[in-house]
Amino acid sequence: MSPLDWAVLIGTLLFIIGYGTWRTRKAGRSLDGYLLGGRQTRWWGVGLSIIATQASAVTFLSTPGQAYADGMRFIQFYFGLPLAMVLIAVVAVPIYHRLRVYTAYEYLQTRFDRRTRTLAAGLFLVQRGFSNGLSLYAPALVLSAILGWNPSLTVLLLGAVMILYTVSGGTRAVTVTQQGQVAVIFAGMATAGYLLVHYLPPQVGFTDALHLAGRLGKLNLVSFDFSWTDRYNFWTGMTGGLFLALSYFGTDQSQVQRYLSGQSITQSRLGLLMNGLVKVPMQLGILLIGVLLFVFYLFQPAPLSFNRPLYEQVMSSPQAPQARRLEQEYALIQQAQQQTATTLITARHAHDAAAQTVAEQRLQATQAATAGLRTDWQALVKQAAPATDAKDTDYVFISFVLRYLPQGLVGLLIAVVLSAALGSAAGGLNSLGSTTLIDLYRPFTRRQLPTEAHLVRVSRWATVGWGVLGIGFALFAARMENLIQAVNILGSLFYGTILGIFAVAFFLKHVHGRAVFWAAAAVQLATVLCFWLTDIAYLWYNLLGCAAVMLLAELLQRLWPEPAKRALAPV
Amino acid sequence: NDARPPLLPSWRAWYALVLLALAAEVALMVVVTRY
Numbered sequence: 001m002s003p004l005d006w007a008v009l010i011g012t013l014l015f016i017i018g019y020g021t022w023r024t025r026k027a028g029r030s031l032d033g034y035l036l037g038g039r040q041t042r043w044w045g046v047g048l049s050i051i052a053t054q055a056s057a058v059t060f061l062s063t064p065g066q067a068y069a070d071g072m073r074f075i076q077f078y079f080g081l082p083l084a085m086v087l088i089a090v091v092a093v094p095i096y097h098r099l100r101v102y103t104a105y106e107y108l109q110t111r112f113d114r115r116t117r118t119l120a121a122g123l124f125l126v127q128r129g130f131s132n133g134l135s136l137y138a139p140a141l142v143l144s145a146i147l148g149w150n151p152s153l154t155v156l157l158l159g160a161v162m163i164l165y166t167v168s169g170g171t172r173a174v175t176v177t178q179q180g181q182v183a184v185i186f187a188g189m190a191t192a193g194y195l196l197v198h199y200l201p202p203q204v205g206f207t208d209a210l211h212l213a214g215r216l217g218k219l220n221l222v223s224f225d226f227s228w229t230d231r232y233n234f235w236t237g238m239t240g241g242l243f244l245a246l247s248y249f250g251t252d253q254s255q256v257q258r259y260l261s262g263q264s265i266t267q268s269r270l271g272l273l274m275n276g277l278v279k280v281p282m283q284l285g286i287l288l289i290g291v292l293l294f295v296f297y298l299f300q301p302a303p304l305s306f307n308r309p310l311y312e313q314v315m316s317s318p319q320a321p322q323a324r325r326l327e328q329e330y331a332l333i334q335q336a337q338q339q340t341a342t343t344l345i346t347a348r349h350a351h352d353a354a355a356q357t358v359a360e361q362r363l364q365a366t367q368a369a370t371a372g373l374r375t376d377w378q379a380l381v382k383q384a385a386p387a388t389d390a391k392d393t394d395y396v397f398i399s400f401v402l403r404y405l406p407q408g409l410v411g412l413l414i415a416v417v418l419s420a421a422l423g424s425a426a427g428g429l430n431s432l433g434s435t436t437l438i439d440l441y442r443p444f445t446r447r448q449l450p451t452e453a454h455l456v457r458v459s460r461w462a463t464v465g466w467g468v469l470g471i472g473f474a475l476f477a478a479r480m481e482n483l484i485q486a487v488n489i490l491g492s493l494f495y496g497t498i499l500g501i502f503a504v505a506f507f508l509k510h511v512h513g514r515a516v517f518w519a520a521a522a523v524q525l526a527t528v529l530c531f532w533l534t535d536i537a538y539l540w541y542n543l544l545g546c547a548a549v550m551l552l553a554e555l556l557q558r559l560w561p562e563p564a565k566r567a568l569a570p571v
Numbered sequence: 572n573d574a575r576p577p578l579l580p581s582w583r584a585w586y587a588l589v590l591l592a593l594a595a596e597v598a599l600m601v602v603v604t605r606y
Contacts, residue, residue, distance in 0.1 A: 075600070082593040086586045214606070221600035234597075266576055269585075276589040280596050 001147060001402075001410055008411030012184055013418060017165050020177030024169030031452045034459060035102050035434045036261040037172035045175055046271025049258040050249070051278065052178035052185075053427030057139030057420045058394075059286065060189065065306075065393030067290025068297075071218040073232040075287055078280050080242025085276030088250045089269040091506050096256070097265045102438045103431075104256040104502070111505045113513035114443060119520060120501050121439035123494045124253055125432060131491055132428040133159070133470030137478060139421045142394050143414065145309045146402060152475055158422060163467035166426045166433075167460050171261050174423075174430045181419035188416035189286065191409060192401065196292040199404060201299050201342070208345050209295040215344075215360050216367055218291045229537055240539035247495035247542050249275075251502050253431040293400055298341045304330050304377050306395035310385065317384035326380065330373050337366040429470065433463030493531055496545015497524045503546055504553045511557045519552035 001009070028034045041049070066074050092104075101107050105121040136158050137151070144151035165173050197206050204212075213219055223233045230236070249255045249272070262268030304327050305311045314323050344359035381390035401413045437459040442450075450458075497520050504516045527545050530536060536544070579585050 079593070079597065082589050086589055090582075090586070214603070219603050221604045222597065223604075269582070270576065273585055273589050277592055280593065284596075 001414070002407045004407045005411030005414070008408050009415050009418075012412065012415040013161075013422075016177055016180035016184065016419065017161060017422075019180065020173050021165045021168050023176050024172040027169045027172040028456050028460070031102075031455050031459075033172065034170035034456045035438070036257070037170070037175055039261060040263055041175055041261045041267065041271075042263060043267045043270035043274060045179065046259050046262045046268055047274030047278070048182045049175045049178045049261075049427070050255060050271060050275045051282070052182050052420075052423035053254055053258055054248075054275075054279075054424070055185070055282075055420050056135045056424035057417045058135070060185070060417055060420050061139060061142055061398060062394050063283070063286045064290035064293060065396035067218070067287040068294045068396045069393050071220040072284070072287045072291060073220045073223060075221055075280065075283055076223070076232050076234055076237040077241050078283050079234065079237035080239070081245040081279050082276035083238075084242055084245035084249055085272045087246065089272045092250050092502075093259065093268050093272070094265055095506070096260055097262075097268065102260070103253050103435050104251055105253070105435065105439045108501065108505060109443070112501075112516055116501060116513050116517045116520070117439060118443075119517060120251070120498050121435050123498055123524075124251075125435060125440075127491045127494045128252070128254060128428050129432055129466055129469060130473055132425055132432065132466070133472070133474030134477065135425045135428070136162070136421050136471070137474035139417050141478070142398060143417065145307065146395065146398055147414075151478065155471060155474055158418065158425075159467060159471035162422050162426050162429060163464060166429050166467070167463050170456075170459070171257060171430055171434075174426045175258075175261065177426065178423045181423040184412070184419050185416050188412050189289065192397075192405070192413060193285070193289050193292065195405060195409075196289065196296055196400075199296060203342075203349070204295070204299070204345055208348065209292060211348060212295050212298060212341060212344065212363075213291045216294075216363065218294055228540070236539065240537075240543060243499065243542035243546060244492075244495070244539060247499040247546075251495075251498045253435050254428040257431045257434060258427065289397070293396060296400070299338055301331065301334055303399070304374070305381075305390075305392050306399045307392040308395075308399070310381065310390070310392070314381055314384040319380045319384040323377070323380055323384075326373060326376055330370070333366055333369050333373065337363065337370065340366060425470075429463060429467050432466040433459045436462035436466070489531070492539070492541050493527050494524070496527060496542045497549055499542060500546040500549020500553075503550055508550065508554060508557075511553045515556035515560065516549070516553045519549050519556055522552060523548045 024037075026033075027037065030038070032038055063074065096104065096107060099107055099110060101110075103121070105117045105124070108117040108120055133155070137155050140149075140151045140154035140158065143149055144154055165177060169176075197209065200209060210219065224235070225233055226235045227233060259268040259271055262271055303311065304323075305314075314320070317323075340359055340362045344356060344363055347355035347359055378390040398413075398417070401410055405413060437455060441458050441462070442455065500523060501516055501520050504511050504519075523545055526548070527541055530541075576582055576585055579588065
């Protein structure tokens with residue numbers, strides 16, 4: 001990175017965070033102000049905050065690489081999201097707003113009892129508390145490999161900045177900084193997309209690029225072939241994807257807190273609906289960048305592996321002679337591919353259907369050969385570096401940025417990745433502090449009527465604690481690839497149970513606390529057993545867990561009836 | 572304050588807009604995929 005890139009990167013990040021911290025310097029004067037930004041956020045602020053909390057750095061590093069390798073079928077995963085936004089806007093938002101709760105779990109005490117609330121809040125804290133630091137670690141790992149940074153130092157620096165502004169201004173600081181972060185993200189990605197088209201050969205226009213990508217199977221947007229094991233088809237998106245979105249946006253405090261800070265039911269609803277309208281086109285745009293990268297590398301030499309440090313490791317291993325042979329073969333196929341792609345575009349412009357068909361078939365053959373060589377390369381990596389993941393899709397986009405973008409824009413695109421990491425992790429951290437205070441500290445404290453200043457102070461220390469724990473865990477987990485995977489799996493194992501508790505609360509009004517608590521505890525245990533004993537895809541745990549909690553709670557309520565509470569318990 | 576949303580006559584119209592947008596996006600994607 002050049003000095004100009006460093007200036008753009010540091011200047012962008014410092015300006016956004018500095019402005020957000022300064023704007024919200026008085027937010028800690030009241031509990032409402034600190035935890036929910038005084039409930040003053042307008043619909044667009046709510047919407048941008050929801051988008052920024054969901055879009056982590058992985059979204060911008062991995063998604064283009066995924067489209068580069070596998071086409072655009074990943075988009076189907078998001079088909080259930082707009083429907084989930086509508087359902088949450090109809091059902092959950094009015095209830096949360098009218099009860100004026102700080103957290104989603106607070107509502108569970110009003111509806112059921114304290115132990116059900118504590119169970120749901122506890123599951124959230126365990127899952128989010130351990131995974132939050134990893135959303136900083138993932139981009140730090142990729143950037144470190146490419147730029148030669150120290151990954152641990154990168155995480156520590158990012159984490160310290162995030163803790164500082166989240167603790168300082170609470171939810172309002174997170175929301176205001178997220179607005180700047182989203183602006184940088186959209187500007188950076190739009191610039192990268194424009195330059196990608198601009199860098200294509202003069203005779204290849206945008207529609208030509210789409211034609212090439214389509215003919216090579218990269219515009220495989222929708223499939224109606226259902227499969228239990230392949231999550232990228234229409235039916236899985238509309239069921240598994242729907243339930244995942246319901247769990248994440250309806251019951252995960254890191255998202256619920258975004259729309260609880262809305263000025264009114266109207267503003268919160270519109271914020272959610274904005275996300276429902278924007279999310280699919282936004283993901284399409286990010287995937288399109290990956291497809292354009294694929295076309296770009298039809299005309300430019302692509303490396304055998306985009307993960308440069310791994311490439312160098314293989315080239316200095318005993319497998320190096322085989323790797324060099326593979327590389328020479330790869331270069332020859334790439335030359336043939338470039339010529340064939342040019343021939344295809346020329347035939348397309350001349351409306352020569354016969355020549356076009358021949359060129360398409362040749363291009364598909366070179367693609368198959370390229371894919372075969374990349375598979376051979378991955379087998380070599382397994383021999384040379386058995387502990388390393390041979391997949392390089394996370395490195396495709398960032399490698400292009402560093403190699404082809406002009407000075408200054410490289411800094412902007414790195415700022416995009418780090419902004420996404422900070423925005424998403426700050427949203428999670430902020431909700432961990434709130435939930436600890438509202439659902440664990442306040443109901444159990446022996447203090448008589450603690451003051452607002454005391455509660456804000458407790459929330460701030462809880463935020464610091466979760467921040468330090470998250471970063472510490474990420475640095476510890478970095479030594480074990482399996483542990484990172486385990487944490488990601490942990491989230492999907494808890495979501496179904498939590499969604500089930502909320503579904504009973506919203507829709508089975510005659511079921512009371514005792515039935516739902518034991519149903520949730522039993523289903524959570526069964527889910528963990530299922531995970532060990534079966535190979536059901538993680539995505540289905542949300543749907544199955546939710547349905548099981550509802551059925552079992554209904555059954556327990558009938559077999560073991562509990563009278564309705566005489567009065568609402570104090571929250 | 573929440574009985575009538577801005578821009579559209581009712582909340583149902585807003586929900587329909589979101590779901591229609593999704594349907595239109597999916598339909599367009601199906602056309603591209605089939606083509």
